[in-house]
Amino acid sequence: MAAQAKAAPTFPTYTSPVLARYLRNFLGKATISLLAFFVLLVFLSPFAYMTATAFKSPDQISAGNPLPLSPITYNYQGTEYPVYRVPADDGTLHEWAIIRKGREESTFVDPANPDAGEFVWQGRWRTLEAAMHLDPQFGNFATAWNEINFPRLLFNTSCIAILGMIGTLLSSIAVAYGFARFPIPGKNVLFLVLIGTIILPTFVTLVPTYTFFARIGWTGTWLPLIVPHFFANAYNVFLLRQFFMTIPRDLDEAAMIDGATPFQILTRVIVPQSTPVIVAVALSHFVFAWNDYFSPLIYLLGSPSLWPISVGIQQFNYSFGTRPHLVQATSLMAMIVPVVIFFFSQRVYLRGVVFTGIDK
Amino acid sequence: MAALGQSQSKPSVAFTRPKQWSLGMERRLTLWGLVFLSPWIIGFLVFTLVPMVTSLVLSFTDYDLLNPNAINFVGLSNYNRLFSDPQVGASTSATVRFAILALPVSILMPLLMAALLTSKRLWGRRLFTTLFYMPYMVPVVSAVFIWQGFLNQESGWLNGILGIFGIRGPDWINSFDWIYPSMVIIGIWGLGNYLLTTIAGMQGIPTELYEAAYVDGAGPFTIFRKITIPMISPVIFYNLILSVIGIFKYFEIPYILGRGQGQPGGATYFYNVYLYKTAFTYQDMGYGSTLAWALFVVAMIVTALLFVTSRRWVYYSGERN
Numbered sequence: 023m024a025a026q027a028k029a030a031p032t033f034p035t036y037t038s039p040v041l042a043r044y045l046r047n048f049l050g051k052a053t054i055s056l057l058a059f060f061v062l063l064v065f066l067s068p069f070a071y072m073t074a075t076a077f078k079s080p081d082q083i084s085a086g087n088p089l090p091l092s093p094i095t096y097n098y099q100g101t102e103y104p105v106y107r108v109p110a111d112d113g114t115l116h117e118w119a120i121i122r123k124g125r126e127e128s129t130f131v132d133p134a135n136p137d138a139g140e141f142v143w144q145g146r147w148r149t150l151e152a153a154m155h156l157d158p159q160f161g162n163f164a165t166a167w168n169e170i171n172f173p174r175l176l177f178n179t180s181c182i183a184i185l186g187m188i189g190t191l192l193s194s195i196a197v198a199y200g201f202a203r204f205p206i207p208g209k210n211v212l213f214l215v216l217i218g219t220i221i222l223p224t225f226v227t228l229v230p231t232y233t234f235f236a237r238i239g240w241t242g243t244w245l246p247l248i249v250p251h252f253f254a255n256a257y258n259v260f261l262l263r264q265f266f267m268t269i270p271r272d273l274d275e276a277a278m279i280d281g282a283t284p285f286q287i288l289t290r291v292i293v294p295q296s297t298p299v300i301v302a303v304a305l306s307h308f309v310f311a312w313n314d315y316f317s318p319l320i321y322l323l324g325s326p327s328l329w330p331i332s333v334g335i336q337q338f339n340y341s342f343g344t345r346p347h348l349v350q351a352t353s354l355m356a357m358i359v360p361v362v363i364f365f366f367s368q369r370v371y372l373r374g375v376v377f378t379g380i381d382k
Numbered sequence: 383m384a385a386l387g388q389s390q391s392k393p394s395v396a397f398t399r400p401k402q403w404s405l406g407m408e409r410r411l412t413l414w415g416l417v418f419l420s421p422w423i424i425g426f427l428v429f430t431l432v433p434m435v436t437s438l439v440l441s442f443t444d445y446d447l448l449n450p451n452a453i454n455f456v457g458l459s460n461y462n463r464l465f466s467d468p469q470v471g472a473s474t475s476a477t478v479r480f481a482i483l484a485l486p487v488s489i490l491m492p493l494l495m496a497a498l499l500t501s502k503r504l505w506g507r508r509l510f511t512t513l514f515y516m517p518y519m520v521p522v523v524s525a526v527f528i529w530q531g532f533l534n535q536e537s538g539w540l541n542g543i544l545g546i547f548g549i550r551g552p553d554w555i556n557s558f559d560w561i562y563p564s565m566v567i568i569g570i571w572g573l574g575n576y577l578l579t580t581i582a583g584m585q586g587i588p589t590e591l592y593e594a595a596y597v598d599g600a601g602p603f604t605i606f607r608k609i610t611i612p613m614i615s616p617v618i619f620y621n622l623i624l625s626v627i628g629i630f631k632y633f634e635i636p637y638i639l640g641r642g643q644g645q646p647g648g649a650t651y652f653y654n655v656y657l658y659k660t661a662f663t664y665q666d667m668g669y670g671s672t673l674a675w676a677l678f679v680v681a682m683i684v685t686a687l688l689f690v691t692s693r694r695w696v697y698y699s700g701e702r703n
Contacts (some may be wrong), residue, residue, distance in 0.1 A: 047503075054503040058493045058510050061498070065514065065570075071539045075531060083537065184432055193421040194474040204415025205408055216422065219430055221623075223630045225654055226678040228670045229440060229661050230433035236447070253425020284414040313521035315634050320662060336638055339527055346531055353524040364519040368512050372578065 029259075034167030075350040077158035083346060092157035095119070096133040105133065106150040108143055117153045118143070159347070161378060166351040170338045179330040182247050182318075183311035187251035189301065190307045199288050203274065220256045224316075244328060246321045247314075251307070258303045265299040266292055283298040301370050309360045331356045434678075440671035447665035460672035470673070472648060475644050475658040480636075480652070481629045483566045488625040489618060492573050496580035497606065511581065518574025526638045529568045530555055555639065559648045560642055576621045583617035584610060618695045623688060630681040633658065653677065 075083065078090040078255045085091070094105040096119035103119040108130065110116055118130040121140055128147045129140050166172070200206070201213055235246045259260065267290060277287045315332040322328050329337070335352045384476035416423075441460055445453045498504065499511050501608055517525070532538050541551030554564040587610065595605050611618070633654040640650030642659070657677065661670030 051503045051505055054498070054501050056504040058498050058504055061495075062513055065517070067539060067543075068528045069517075071532045072528045082440045086537070088539070088542075158700070163483065193425075196418045197422040200415045200418030204411050204418065206412055206419065207413040209415075212419070212423075219426065221627055221681070222430065223627070223674075223677055223681050225631070225633075225657055226437060226674045227430055228657075229667050229674060230436035231429060232661070233436075233445075233447070233450075233667060234433070250425065250429055252421065253429065254422040261420065284411070284418075288418075309519060312525075313519075315521070315523050315638075320658075323554035323662075332521055335527075340641060344536075345539070349527050350531060353527045357520045357524040360519040360521065361516060365512075365518060368515075372511065372515065 023237065032151035041343040068202055071151075072350045072353055075347055076162060076354050077160070078162075078347050080345070080347065082157070082159070087154070089156060090158045094153040096131070098131050098133075098136065103131070105153040106130075106147065107153050108150055120147055123147050162347050162351045163355070166348045166355065169348070170334055170352060174327065175329060175331045175334040178244075178328055179312055179332075182244055182330055185244075185248045186251040186311045187307045189248060190255050190258055191304055193252050194258035195264055195288070195300070196292065196306050198259045198266055199292060201259065201263045203265035203271075204284075216256050216259060223357050228320075235321065241321050242328070243321075244324045247311075247317050255307075258307070260298070261299055261303055265296050269295050296369060301367070305363060305367055305370065309363065312360050319367045365372060410414070421520060437671045437674055440668055441675050443668045445668040445671075447667055456668070460669050463669060464672055464676055469651070469656055470653075473651050473653040476636075476649060476651060477632070477653045478627065480562050480565060480632070481626075483562050484569060484629065485564050485622070485625055487570065487627075488573060488576065488623060491570060492576040492580045493611075493618070495573075495577055496584055500581055500584045501575075503565060511577075513579060515574040517571035520571060522572075522634045523638060525568060525571050526635055529564070530639065532565055533567070556646050558647045558649045561639070561646060565639065565650075568635055568639075578625070579617050580614065583614035587613045615696045615700055619688075619692050623685065626684060626688065627681070630677060630684075 031043070064378065075088055082090050094117070096105050097103075098119055098121065103121055105117050105119045107115045108118045116132065117134075118132050120128055121131055122129040124147070125142045126146065127142050128145050131140050132138055142363065168257050189204070199217075201209065228291040233247075235241050240246050240249075273291050273295075277291050278284075282290065312330075313332060314330075318330050318333045322330075322333065326334075326337070335356050339349045339352060342352070430563060442455055442457060443453050444456045449577050472495065495514060499507060499514065501507075504510060520528075533540055535541060535556070535603040538551075538554070540554070544551040554560045576613045591609050591613070592605060595609055600608065631654070635660070636644075636650035636652045637655050639645075640655070642655065642663075644651030644655065653673075654677075657670060657673045660673060
């Protein structure tokens with residue numbers, strides 16, 4: 023590229039250096055974008071594996087093709103014959119059905135022109151490649167759907183996720199508002215303690231918490247998965263507080279002078295102005311609850327009828343181990359909802375995270 | 383708060399409710415604030431502080447879920463057991479082996495990917511960012527099963543791709559040595575949030591710095607090393623802290639991959655898997671609490687060490703040296 027720039031002045035017109043720079047820019051962009059594309063391809067290739075496998079039959083899996091392919095057959099006079107890709111004398115490939123196999127020559131029929139009847143092709147049929155067509159097994163999803171009772175799992179997951187989402191929104195908004203606006207002695211220390219709980223390994227509180235829920239008879243119910251979210255979550259409080267602090271206080275004060283209580287200020291002034299961050303918190307909790315595996319594992323282990331998708335899929339996939347197509351079908355079914363939510367809301371989602379991710 | 387408090391000095395505006403304003407605005411607001419904080423304060427007491435203390439107390443007992451009323455103090459015997467338990471050593475070493483591989487990756491991968499995704503020479507940056515972030519949305523259960531198939535020695539695509547280049551791929555999932563790199567690879571899908579914070583950090587670097595370095599003749603690698611890395615060192619530190627905490631919480635991937643049995647050969651019998659098995663499968667809550675507290679103490683020491691050493695290498699542009 024440096025050589026190009028040096029060579030440029032030898033050209034008689036002024037457009038050449040501009041053109042060279044333009045070309046260099048273009049090449050640079052193309053290289054970087056192509057690199058990113060290949061990295062992305064590798065990064066996402068397991069999804070292609072999952073999708074392809076989910077649509078295969080056991081035979082197609084053992085055949086080892088990346089795609090769910092099946093051999094083409096042709097029905098000739100009441101019998102199915104396999105179709106091969108046969109090179110003709112002029113070098114073109116034809117898809118012909120093999121009627122009688124011979125060592126050095128075989129009898130074929132052309133499915134495109136069956137009236138021409140049988141004819142002999144000179145050559146070894148074993149060197150030929152079988153003609154394949156795409157043959158996705160949509161039935162895998164029906165099988166998996168029924169075997170794991172997917173509607174039940176879907177219902178359970180949705181209930182747990184939505185109720186917890188309501189809980190974390192109500193409590194985290196209130197707590198964040200408290201931290202953002204009110205003169206509370208020791209508030210900074212309390213806020214540090216709140217942030218500190220993020221660092222706390224979940225396992226430290228696990229045994230007593232589990233024992234507590236077991237004592238009050240909540241194990242084997244959804245309550246341990248939902249009720250704790252009504253007591254605010256450090257991440258959410260942090261996100262919401264950062265946002266609330268950017269809302270001008272003049273509005274609060276105006277409302278207060280008009281006689282609004284702090285609660286009314288929250289519901290009528292703060293919340294309506296914070297839709298983006300509230301949506302971000304709601305979505306992130308929904309996806310968290312949808313994907314959560316650990317809490318349902320410990321609290322619902324003995325109650326399969328209450329399982330959410332995560333535990334249901336894992337338990338059934340241990341027994342599906344010998345049927346990889348069903349394992350991949352259920353994996354696809356479990357991830358489809360969070361991924362679709364993400365694609366529809368990625369603007370809100372990415373902005374919400376980038377927005378508050380770093381505050382120097 | 384001060385601003386709200388100032389309303390006191392304008393009582394004439396609020397003449398419709400004079401009594402309310404005279405009652406000590408500051409105190410009333412404090413009360414309101416406590417009301418708003420109460421969900422978290424109650425939750426913190428009930429779900430964090432009391433369980434932590436209880437856990438400490440239980441760690442000195444033989445509390446057993448099967449026999450919850452026969453609880454005895456056993457002194458330090460759980461702690462003696464902790465230090466002589468061969469499984470604690472094995473599980474700790476499995477966890478440390480994983481951490482040594484996983485921590486550098488969880489720092490470097492987001493850096494490299496963010497450098498690519500913030501490059502001005504990349505077409506469709508938003509689309510690429512969305513797609514690189516997307517696997518973060520995939521439930522961990524799905525991710526484990528997808529990768530388990532993808533990494534399968536015979537039918538998996540990774541070994542198929544390696545085979546094209548004439549490399550015979552290992553048995554990723556079922557060999558003691560390759561299961562750790564496999565778990566690191568699976569974990570790459572979970573780096574989405576680190577990626578976003580790193581991108582945000584890189585976008586926040588003033589462009590004058592780059593221009594000045596460019597004018598001084600610095601190449602892209604020098605610029606990355608001497609400007610980008612120091613300028614986003616707070617982000618790197620943040621990601622490092624979260625990664626280390628992630629190691630102390632790491633459970634689901636080894637548990638699902640190893641079927642809760644530590645397969646292959648105990649390689650996935652991580653510290654947290656052992657803790658879980660002790661407390662919930664063997665219902666030995668006393669010793670389970672001891673394991674939990676040991677974990678907590680180590681986690682606090684490591685985090686504190688990170689914060690102390692961070693003063694040496696984390697650069698905050700707003701701070702004077």
